[in-house]
Amino acid sequence: MSSLRYDVKRIYKELLYLGRDYPLGYAYFRPRLHKAFMSQKGLQGEEEIKTGIARAEHVKKEIEALYFLKKYRAMRERYGACPSAEVEVERQREIEAMAGR
Amino acid sequence: MSNLRILVPIKRVLDYAIKPRIAASGKAIDLTGQKMSLNPFDELSIEASVRLREAHGARISDILAFSAGPTKSQDALRTAMAMGADRGLLVDTNNELEPLAVAKILKKVVEKENINLVILGKQSIDDDAGQTGQMLAGLLGWGQATQAAEIELKDDVVKVVKEVDGGTETVQGKLPMVVTTDLRLNEPRYASLPNIMKAKKKKLDKETLESYGEGLQGRLEILEIAEPPPRQGGGKVEDVSGLVGKLKELGAI
Numbered sequence: 001m002s003s004l005r006y007d008v009k010r011i012y013k014e015l016l017y018l019g020r021d022y023p024l025g026y027a028y029f030r031p032r033l034h035k036a037f038m039s040q041k042g043l044q045g046e047e048e049i050k051t052g053i054a055r056a057e058h059v060k061k062e063i064e065a066l067y068f069l070k071k072y073r074a075m076r077e078r079y080g081a082c083p084s085a086e087v088e089v090e091r092q093r094e095i096e097a098m099a100g101r
Numbered sequence: 102m103s104n105l106r107i108l109v110p111i112k113r114v115l116d117y118a119i120k121p122r123i124a125a126s127g128k129a130i131d132l133t134g135q136k137m138s139l140n141p142f143d144e145l146s147i148e149a150s151v152r153l154r155e156a157h158g159a160r161i162s163d164i165l166a167f168s169a170g171p172t173k174s175q176d177a178l179r180t181a182m183a184m185g186a187d188r189g190l191l192v193d194t195n196n197e198l199e200p201l202a203v204a205k206i207l208k209k210v211v212e213k214e215n216i217n218l219v220i221l222g223k224q225s226i227d228d229d230a231g232q233t234g235q236m237l238a239g240l241l242g243w244g245q246a247t248q249a250a251e252i253e254l255k256d257d258v259v260k261v262v263k264e265v266d267g268g269t270e271t272v273q274g275k276l277p278m279v280v281t282t283d284l285r286l287n288e289p290r291y292a293s294l295p296n297i298m299k300a301k302k303k304k305l306d307k308e309t310l311e312s313y314g315e316g317l318q319g320r321l322e323i324l325e326i327a328e329p330p331p332r333q334g335g336g337k338v339e340d341v342s343g344l345v346g347k348l349k350e351l352g353a354i
Contacts, residue, residue, distance in 0.1 A: 017294040064291040075141055075284050
């Protein structure tokens with residue numbers, strides 16, 4: 001039982017750490033994270049708690065993916081081909097395909 | 102088949118999500134109290150070197166993260182080590198270094214540490230010079246593959262796919278090599294809390310700029326930094342004739 005307690009604390013701390021980069025701010029993230037964990041405080045069975053931890057791990061992955069995408073999109077906008085150019089190329093290909101048919 | 106000793110030079114820059122403010126002098130960006138982080142293109146190069154290790158295991162004998170800049174750059178080095186670099190090296194200086202100076206320092210690091218593959222970000226998002234990798238390859242007399250969208254290592258040959266207008270270009274060269282990374286190379290992993298903690302135990306050496314000799318002073322002077330002109334607001338027209346009139350006025354028709 002006690003090892004599960006530490007698992008819960010560990011994932012909570014990892015999520016808190018992730019929250020420091022949250023787009024809406026740490027002040028938004030922290031109380032919500034706390035509430036989410038507190039709402040599950042009644043969990044008793046070992047299996048139930050493990051499922052809860054797995055859910056927290058999933059959320060962690062989602063947040064990491066969110067940060068990656070946000071950064072990637074910002075970088076693409078600044079340094080990659082501008083989206084309108086991509087759309088333009090796509091349209092050109094469509095026209096060529098239609099002409100070929 | 103030689104073992105790989107990889108050098109990943111990184112830079113600590115103003116975080117990508119923060120809008121730069123021009124300092125009162127008008128010749129610099131105000132960095133006081135701003136969030137700083139690892140240059141996004143350098144994250145890609147660290148990820149690339151870590152993935153080479155995951156694919157080739159024992160062949161990769163060292164991944165060295167390097168930075169030249171203020172003492173705080175060690176935070177960026179810690180992030181790099183949390184992502185998987187083995188150790189860090191910081192050249193501690195408050196001087197603003199130009200790409201040629203950085204390339205000269207890197208050349209010395211390469212020689213001292215017996216590096217045979219350098220993977221660096223194609224540019225930093227603060228100065229956007231995009232010169233360091235190319236200059237380093239020139240100084241070393243090595244082959245270079247810039248703006249890599251894919252890196253593949255087979256024996257002593259490095260194959261790099263680059264994104265060019267409307268397609269791809271594939272180049273290959275023998276080690277030693279310099280490779281610079283483009284945006285779509287990989288998806289850098291997040292430096293998680295446990296890994297940051299572990300990275301604190303990894304070795305981080307500090308050296309002074311003086312130990313890297315002469316000829317590192319800047320050659321350019323910043324005269325002015327200016328913001329882009331603010332966007333002109335659009336206007337609404339009442340009806341079609343209004344639109345036609347407006348277009349005529351602008352000389353569009």
